[in-house]
Amino acid sequence: MKRISIALCLVVAACGGEDDSEPVAWKDMSFEQRYEFMEEVVTPQMAETFAAFDPKFEGMSCPTCHGAGATDGSYAMPSAQIPPLPGTPEAFLEYAMDPEIGRWSTWMYETVVPQMADLLQVARFDPTTETGEFSCGNCHTLQAVEP
Secondary structure, rough: OOHHHHHHHHHHHHHHHOOOOOOOOHOOOHHHHOOOOOOOHHHHHHHHHHHOOOOOOOOOOOOHHHHHHHHHHOOOOOEEEOOOOOOHHHHHHHHHHHHHHHHHHHHHHHHHHHHHHHHOOOOOOEEOOOOEEEEEOOOOOOOOOOO
């Protein structure tokens, strides 16, 4: 019996056992690691979040956010296939006066942006201090500001 226990321990150790390593931050991931992370973590969690807000997102997949980038393999963001947002805070406030757009904007700001920032392990943009890395512009293109 002792030999079986020792053998099992050796097999578990050889196979790696439990992975106690720290998760790799998004900025430090290779393209392959990012793809796997998006597929296994981000897409399922964000699909659940979006579908809870609007059932039309129940079939959410890579093209939902990445548009043509999901087809060509670049997965470039921000995506031109997501509705663009006004390019200035003033224009955005006016844009968000529409009740439906305001509902989406509030939900995105309070739910999606913090969740994605947490998943990617980056600081959420704070408009009051103008610090942080993740904001609306990471996914949405911003309309050009006319001089």
